Amino acid sequence: MNIGELAKRTGLTPSRIRFYESAGLLQTVARRPNGYRTFSPEAMLALELITTAQQVGFSLDEIRVLLPATGDDWNHDALLAALRRKVGEIESLEARLAHSKAQLMGLMRDVESRPGDADNMSDARRVLSRVLSKLD
CATH class of the missing domain: 1.10.1660.10 (Multidrug-efflux Transporter Regulator; Chain: A; Domain 2)
Incomplete structure (x- = not known):
């Protein structure tokens, strides 16, 4: 053809x-x-x-x-090994994405719970402090 x-x-x-x-x-x-x-x-x-x-x-x-x-x-064995390796990569990516999502959800809760009288700078410091403490 x-x-x-x-x-x-x-x-x-x-x-x-x-x-x-x-x-x-x-x-x-x-x-x-x-x-x-x-x-x-x-x-x-x-x-x-x-x-x-x-x-x-x-x-x-x-x-x-x-x-x-x-x-x-x-090559059956090579194909199977490559497929297993790719599944492992996807599972690792899923774990990283779940961790990132949890961090973002936490930040959203922090921003939503911001005191109404707090200024933007103190709010930014509070959120940044929380993010940095989770990285340790």
Whole structure:
């Protein structure tokens, strides 16, 4: 199939497909005598895998390492290890985000409970003092 047909089937732009090819994520494609690329049906699967992997946080370098040289040459152990590593990264990010959210919620409570007669400078000092004490 040509690049236009592959683009329609995958929802990707031809320029994105060319980019993935030049980045080494798609197997080298055959060219017709007129210079047009001819993609195999496996290219659709590879593009779907690349797109999905990017959506869940894999970098192009990580994807390049995981993709098989041929359509059926998967390194099961390496793939499983990479997936586990990515889940660990996501869990770590979730923990950091939960901590940041808790700090922000605490700051919001501090600002909301500000005495009506306090000036802005004393309020800022009080909030900053609370933030700094939580960092220790």
